[in-house]
């Protein structure tokens with residue numbers, strides 16, 4: 001396995017992290033003062049209005065860009081770039097069009113040197129989990145947007161990374177598929193104890209999947225609400241007594257942040 | 263020859279699968295008739311051209327040495343194929359030229375891809391070599407043929423070098439541009455999946471650049487085609503260029519025209535093959 005959970009250091013630690021984008025006249029602050037510690041196995045859901053820096057936060061953790069301020073460590077090591085310890089599902093599917101669906105899902109395993117036969121089996125298994133085993137031989141552009149996004153999820157999960165980062169992965173799915181994927185993910189996480197950072201517009205989804213939930217303010221994104229929850233471990237989280245109450249609190253915070261923006 | 267690269271349309275349109283049946287059948291009937299009509303129009307144009315040619319030659323406004331009739335060219339095609347001209351048959355002349363084109367543009371393409379990769383990946387190399395490549399690209403091949411003859415003599419070497427120098431720059435430029443335009447998120451995705459060092463160019467950068475590289479190759483082969491006849495004006499026998507040159511010396515206009523047709527038609531054929539290869543190797547072109 002590509003990760004070793006350590007009992008002493010957090011899986012993910014951000015200290016006073018901020019990020020500015022360059023603009024024509026100076027810089028635009030997108031994120032500011034993000035301090036956050038996530039243990040192995042926790043699922044962080046990030047909600048906030050559009051433009052509040054959610055994707056920026058994810059890209060910093062992924063190592064695609066470096067924070068302007070503050071420090072960011074994964075299992076105690078500063079993040080300097082992308083790596084196979086952090087699987088990423090982008091807001092856009094970003095599949096490789098020159099590879100078949102199966103070869104896309106196999107990609108991480110191939111880079112890790114997994115032998116051909118095992119690689120194929122694990123990739124097919126992962127594709128089956130997202131309900132797309134029959135598309136293995138197709139090319140990504142032959143699939144619908146939602147199907148592509150599910151392949152992207154399978155591709156990120158196949159090499160079994162310790163931390164998974166997802167940017168609104170279910171945005172393009174219909175309600176039914178979306179619910180199925182949410183449930184699949186919830187159970188998967190309960191069994192594997194992976195660390196998950198999950199961005200969503202959907203407060204209900206955040207409460208359903210997140211053991212930790214943060215709400216970001218309008219630009220620059222700051223944490224304006226932080227909640228912990230055991231609901232994802234319930235048999236049926238949506239029916240649990242705390243579900244509606246937590247959803248209300250978070251909705252209220254998001255509404256407040258969105259009002260700030262206008 | 264035609265090196266213009268058009269965006270692909272037609273049977274790759276997958277949207278049609280979701281249409282109603284009746285809709286589909288009218289569509290395909292329309293397609294069939296459109297294809298038949300364009301074929302018919304093309305045949306009409308060729309036939310009209312031949313007829314006009316024949317009529318003008320028949321009117322004998324100019325003597326046959328200026329404008330031979332179409333059947334004289336056809337007779338020469340048969341005669342040069344069976345009996346030969348200047349020591350070789352027509353297929354041998356054609357094969358000699360084709361071998362030069364394939365060898366020259368083959369090396370030129372390989373070198374162009376390699377150089378383009380380096381230039382696209384290493385900014386310092388781009389600064390150093392970019393202007394040189396643009397300079398060589400702007401030169402007409404005949405301009406440096408004399409230099410190549412001084413350096414390499416009059417046999418195969420200068421001809422192959424001419425074609426290499428003519429075909430390398432377009433491939434290098436196309437490859438370098440495509441390499442530089444790789445979407446950063448493709449590289450991010452690959453690195454998040456564990457790809458490092460030489461695996462990034464191999465698995466991401468080159469495949470991503472493939473459609474543009476193939477376009478570069480089509481241009482390179484086109485350039486090689488226009489250059490080969492020039493290269494063969496010096497000791498070019500056997501070869502279509504040498505054959506044309508030799509026929510010109512003896513005022514055998516029908517053979518000159520025959521040479522033009524042979525080089526033009528074989529050029530169209532090769533470009534058609536390259537387009538087919540493009541469709542097989544880069545089916546995602548224009549769809550991402």
Ligand SMILES: Nc1ncnc2c1ncn2[C@@H]1O[C@H](COP(=O)(O)OP(=O)(O)OP(=O)(O)O)[C@@H](O)[C@H]1O
Nearest residue numbers: 021022028030049050051052053054055056057219
């Ligand atoms: N590459 C960039 N260059 C300049 N500014 C950027 C860039 N990317 C994002 N920004 C700015 O940073 C802010 C945060 O963007 P980000 O994409 O992180 O928001 P988000 O919360 O993911 O929004 P959404 O919910 O719409 O996806 C925005 O105001 C945006 O204008």
Ligand SMILES: [Mg+2]
Nearest residue numbers: 054055091167
């Ligand atoms: Mg976003």
